[in-house]
Each structure stands twice: as structure tokens, then as C-alpha cells.
Amino acid sequence: MEVFLPRTLDEALELKAAHPEALPIAGGTDVMVDLNFDRRRPEAIIDVSRLDELLRWGREDGAFFLGAGVTYSRIMLELSQFVALAQASRTVGSPQIRNRGTVGGNLGTASPAGDALPVLAAYEAEIVLVRAGGATRAVPWNEFHLGVKKTALAPGELILGARWKAIRGPGSFSKIGTRNAMVISVAGLCLAVDEDGRSIRVALGSVAPTIVRAHAAEALAARAMHDAGAWDDVDAPLPSEAFQEFGRLVADAARPIDDVRGSAAYRRHACGVLARRALTWALDDRRAGRGAP
Numbered sequence: 198m199e200v201f202l203p204r205t206l207d208e209a210l211e212l213k214a215a216h217p218e219a220l221p222i223a224g225g226t227d228v229m230v231d232l233n234f235d236r237r238r239p240e241a242i243i244d245v246s247r248l249d250e251l252l253r254w255g256r257e258d259g260a261f262f263l264g265a266g267v268t269y270s271r272i273m274l275e276l277s278q279f280v281a282l283a284q285a286s287r288t289v290g291s292p293q294i295r296n297r298g299t300v301g302g303n304l305g306t307a308s309p310a311g312d313a314l315p316v317l318a319a320y321e322a323e324i325v326l327v328r329a330g331g332a333t334r335a336v337p338w339n340e341f342h343l344g345v346k347k348t349a350l351a352p353g354e355l356i357l358g359a360r361w362k363a364i365r366g367p368g369s370f371s372k373i374g375t376r377n378a379m380v381i382s383v384a385g386l387c388l389a390v391d392e393d394g395r396s397i398r399v400a401l402g403s404v405a406p407t408i409v410r411a412h413a414a415e416a417l418a419a420r421a422m423h424d425a426g427a428w429d430d431v432d433a434p435l436p437s438e439a440f441q442e443f444g445r446l447v448a449d450a451a452r453p454i455d456d457v458r459g460s461a462a463y464r465r466h467a468c469g470v471l472a473r474r475a476l477t478w479a480l481d482d483r484r485a486g487r488g489a490p
């Protein structure tokens with residue numbers, strides 16, 4: 198197996214163009230598991246963990262850009278203003294995994310259980326891809342993952358990062374698993390309030406082949422907020438039926454399967470519970486004046 202260690206993005210892209218079959222490796226927390234278990238034997242590997250362009254984050258052209266190589270540990274330390282993203286990062290693996298694992302790797306692995314993915318869906322992120330010569334294209338989050346372990350990445354491309362328009366309002370990520378740490382989610386949920394758009398976004402992980410948004414529940418929540426006058430008055434309570442209906446519609450959006458980690462019925466139930474909790478937290482955060490940038 199050949200191992201390429203490019204020092205610049207240009208060099209990495211030229212290598213990828215010349216060796217389209219070469220497998221990129223960032224933190225290696227998914228790739229090395231596959232190699233160690235002999236599930237994969239690529240002819241070549243390209244290490245993308247030292248490319249400056251993938252390690253940066255910041256605001257550009259009115260949007261926020263997160264480089265594919267930013268690790269979960271860095272997100273927790275440097276990007277705590279993106280509350281849901283930082284919360285999701287904190288739930289990934291162990292400190293060692295968070296020190297190596299990257300959002301680009303989560304995107305590349307394309308598991309519906311990837312914890313960063315519901316957050317990117319709720320942020321309505323675009324995934325920025327780059328090829329030799331520096332040409333980039335941006336793919337909406339819901340067109341990047343085509344199925345379990347399937348992405349829209351073309352052979353000569355690398356993931357440069359994810360980009361989204363930051364919204365004002367609270368948000369959270371929560372997941373259900375068999376224990377509190379080092380656990381693959383049985384169901385995961387990100388809720389983001391968009392104060393300016395007067396909408397509530399809900400994305401679900403681990404309950405369908407790809408991440409799903411709960412559109413009917415989102416519409417119900419926005420309407421309930423409107424009817425209660427809660428968009429203008431953070432102290433206005435929502436009726437308890439709104440929480441129940443919200444939970445039911447979020448559970449309805451799930452398309453889960455029975456597997457070793459949980460039954461479809463349990464996952465659906467979990468989605469409803471996570472949804473009601475997340476809405477309660479969001480309303481509490483609004484009352485307390487807490488919110489994302």
C-alpha cells in the first residue's frame with residue numbers, strides 16, 4: 198500500500214487526480230478500524246491531516262466555513278458559540294477519538310449515525326468539494342449523502358469543508374445510546390431555532406439511511422409559536438398539546454429499522470422524547486437570553 202503525505206492542498210489534489218482510487222485519511226478513526234479489520238485494503242492512502250485549508254474555520258462572504266480537518270476537540274474549544282455543533286462534538290467517542298476525528302471524516306464515512314451530520318442538516322449546510330486546479334463546488338447537505346456509506350464525492354475530489362449561514366437562536370444536539378460515552382447513537386436529534394426566519398429546524402440521525410428533517414413537525418412548532426405569540430414574547434408558554442403533537446410528528450419523520458442497537462419502534466419513541474426535550478430546552482434558552490450567534 199502506498200502512503201502519500203502531501204504538505205499542501207494543491208499537492209493533495211494532484212495526487213488525488215493521479216490516483217483517484219487513493220483513500221483520503223484525516224483522523225483515521227474510521228479508516229483505521231476498516232483497515233485493522235481487513236474490511237478495506239486500498240492500494241493507496243492520501244493523508245489529508247496536515248493541509249492548512251482543511252484546518253481553518255471562519256466567516257467568509259456572509260457565511261461560516263468549517264474546514265473538513267477541524268477536529269471535535271477543536272470545535273469544543275474554539276467554536277462553542279455553535280452550541281449544537283459543540284454538543285454533538287462532545288458526544289463523539291472518547292477524548293482520544295475527539296482529538297483525531299474530524300467533521301470531514303464524519304461526512305466521508307456517510308454513516309447515518311455520524312453525530313455531526315444532524316447538526317449540519319439543521320444548519321442547512323453546503324458541503325464544499327474541491328478538485329485539482331482548485332475548482333470547488335458546493336453540494337447541499339441533503340444531496341451529499343446518497344445512502345448509507347454513499348456520497349456525491351467524485352473520484353478526483355476532496356471535501357474542503359462545510360459552509361452555512363449562521364442563524365440567531367438557541368439550538369441543541371442530543372442522542373440516545375446504551376450509555377453516556379463511547380456510544381454510537383440509537384437516535385440523534387438536532388433542533389435549531391431561527392429567530393429571524395421564525396422557524397424551528399429539526400434533523401434526525403440514526404433513524405433512516407441518511408439524515409432526515411422533520412418538516413411537518415417544524416411547521417407545527419413554528420405555527421404553535423406564532424399562535425401563542427411566543428416569537429415576540431419569550432415568556433409566552435406553548436400549550437402542552439403542541440409539545441405532544443410536535444413529538445408525534447418528529448417520530449413520524451423517522452424511517453428506522455430494527456437492528457442490534459435498537460428496534461424501529463424504540464427509535465421512533467426515542468425521537469419523540471428527544472424532540473419534546475429539545476423544544477423545552479430551546480424555549481428555556483430563549484427565556485434566559487441564550488442563543489447561537
Ligand SMILES: Cc1cc2nc3c(=O)[nH]c(=O)nc-3n(C[C@H](O)[C@H](O)[C@H](O)COP(=O)(O)OP(=O)(O)OC[C@H]3O[C@@H](n4cnc5c(N)ncnc54)[C@H](O)[C@@H]3O)c2cc1C
Nearest residue numbers: 223224225226227228289290298299302303305311312356
Ligand atoms: C472508538 C470509536 C468511537 C467513535 N464514536 C463516534 C461517535 O460517538 N460519533 C460519531 O459520529 N462517530 C464516532 N466514531 C467514528 C469516527 O470517529 C467519526 O466518524 C469521525 O468523524 C471520523 O473522522 P476521521 O477524521 O477520523 O475520519 P477518517 O477515518 O480519516 O476518514 C473517514 C472517511 O472520510 C473520508 N475522508 C476524510 N477526510 C476527507 C476529506 N477531506 N475529503 C474526502 N474524504 C475524506 C475518508 O476517506 C474515509 O472514507 C467513533 C470511532 C471510534 C473508533
